[in-house]
Amino acid sequence: MTAERARGHTSHQGDSVQLIVSQRYSDDARLLSEAARLQGWRVHRAQGSTLPADVLQLPSRVYAEGFLVEHFAAQAGLKLLRPADDALATLEPAFLSREVLFCTVQDFQAPWDARFIKPADQKLFPAAVYPPGAAIPGWETLDPSDPLLISMPVTLVREYRFFVLDAQVQTGSLYWDGGQVPKVPSGYEGADDPFWEAAWSFAQQVCSCTAGLGPSYVIDVGQLRGGAWAVIEFNPTWASGLYGSSPDQVLSCLTASQRPEAETGRAGSEALA
Structure with missing residues (x-):
């Protein structure tokens, strides 16, 4: 299991x-x-x-x-260690099932059709599908160097969150299902979910094939309409919701996601290239 x-x-x-x-x-x-x-x-x-x-x-x-x-x-x-801001955009196309671009605010060019636009680092504005010409809330307050991720819109059927340690999936949970955020028990581990094994296996495949993401991180994967699996986003372990993930396993991941200043040179947050 x-x-x-x-x-x-x-x-x-x-x-x-x-x-x-x-x-x-x-x-x-x-x-x-x-x-x-x-x-x-x-x-x-x-x-x-x-x-x-x-x-x-x-x-x-x-x-x-x-x-x-x-x-x-x-x-x-x-x-605090986390995947690089452009980690999603640098994945193999087979793991994305859509086009994902990385740029900064100063390099952003308004798309000709609707795109899903989100901040690549902090939640500086709502991640959403924005049609051409739509105003992005708080855009005028952003720094020109703030990173963005821009992708083709897709239709998600269900989404899962997994916590990773040393490139191995440790625990996870159903995150979103059919337009709803389900209430799942702590220590969910798939329960009677018929899609759990497929989600876990896909997440593990991505982690095994992708270097440089750091000692611990969170990977959200989803099943698209049509059945394909795709990586939705990466998140830092130290600020990600557990949903039904095992707290014991998350604590192990949390330990690895942070290093004392004496080992790294300075405190703060570091995106791993």
């Missing part, structure tokens, strides 16, 4: 490591916190955006939303 193939990567960092989560304390943060405590970690729920000095004395990993996770990482002296 696919779930069993990932069992060897459970983290056992002990009580010398702590997990830092935000004050918001989402369901995902709660599940990760529970998994961390069971593995002997300490857990610090931040009150605001500034971390206390005593918290910063311990080796840490961070998990939070938006820009806050990078703010925590900078204070904790961590480098």
Whole structure:
């Protein structure tokens, strides 16, 4: 079974490591916190955006939303690792089933027909299908160097999220199904989903054939109308929702997705080329 193939990567960092989560304390943060405590970690729920000095004395990993996770990482002296901004556009065409282009805001040329346009890094504006001439919210506030991904629109039937460690899929979940975000239990691992094995196998094939994505990342794959599978996007482990993924396995991935500043040279977020 696919779930069993990932069992060897459970983290056992002990009580010398702590997990830092935000004050918001989402369901995902709660599940990760529970998994961390069971593995002997300490857990610090931040009150605001500034971390206390005593918290910063311990080796840490961070998990939070938006820009806050990078703010925590900078204070904790961590480098957050993620796939390069153009990773999706550089995949083999067979893994995409559509044209995907990468450019910056300053190089963007309005398409002649509708395109799916999204920020390649932060969520600077809503990712959506924009017809020719449509106004993109907040466009005037973007920096000329902000990266974009532009692709042909496709019709998704279902979508899955998988967490990856050392190019091996560890855990995942159904993410979107027939126009709805389903409620799936933690530790989903496919349940009675007839498409689970195909989704897992496709994601693993992509990870095995694609170098340079980093020690840990998230890959979202979907089945298109017509049956083909395609990579939808890559995301950083340290800010991705779990849905029904195993918190234990995600914690292992989270550990690998961050490195102490002493090992990397400086804190912050780094897209891997």
